[in-house]
Amino acid sequence: MADQWQEAYDFAVQVARAAGAVIRKAGECEIKVQTKSCTVDLVTQTDERVEKIIIGSLKEQFGEGTHCFIGEESVAKGEPCILTDKPTWIIDPVDGTTNFVHGFPFVAVSIAFAVNKELEFGVIYSCLEDKMYKARKGRGAFCDDEPIQVSDVKDIHKSIIISEHGTDRDKQKVKKIFSTMQKILCIPVHGLRGSGTAATNMCLVASGATEAFFEIGIHCWDIAAGAVIVKEAGGVLLDVDGGPFDLMSRRMISANNMVIAERIIKEIEIFDSVRDDAPIQKK
Ligand SMILES: O=P([O-])([O-])O[C@@H]1[C@H](O)[C@H](O)[C@@H](O)[C@H](O)[C@H]1O
């Protein structure tokens, strides 16, 4: 059953494109902003609406009950964030919500699909740039149907590295984030960047525009689709401590190769974050 998930893959591309059109249109109107975990963790009606559209379309196509869903906004409302062996869609309806609110031009729809806890494919639609990135396990990575691959740079001094500071403003964590960035910048590397969307950052690694992207504090929906795209473009994924990549651990480095990844890992000051699949604390 080599082609078992092709229909789901093709459908995910269609759904992501349609979702991106909704986001573009919503960006032309007044955006009502609310907050989630803290005052800088933003959410809009568009995030919620687009997630409902995506999950609704997938349920209609594949039948309610057979597939599971992990969506950023559903989890925010108390839905479980547990990856089982069942076919599971992992969705970030608007990756880069802060960008969306401010009109900063990088916003992505991220849809991944996992079976037996293994990622089968990932689709990221960078909807303001109108770029469709996609990859299916073992079949390569593409941007607008053109194959993409990671850069071949091995010399860290010739690299551009992406990181983000996320939405946690705990002073000790922020200190570690900036200390890490300072150390990396002074290796020295050619530059540090950040697009404001983890999904887009991973596509930039996959297409060779940058050598690595790492972050502590991201969620599984930010990186699931990107993980397939980076891997299929020839890149590597690791935990920030050099161990194996763990989708639920809220930390990862994606890089063009192990040489770059391991060099960056030497500089990363790790801090704790609660796993995505940690049991929900009773209040
Ligand atoms: O909230 P959201 O815009 O979907 O996702 C955020 C973006 O991916 C951002 O780049 C990253 O730094 C944050 O950690 C994510 O939470």
Ligand SMILES: [Mg+2]
């Ligand atoms: Mg996100």
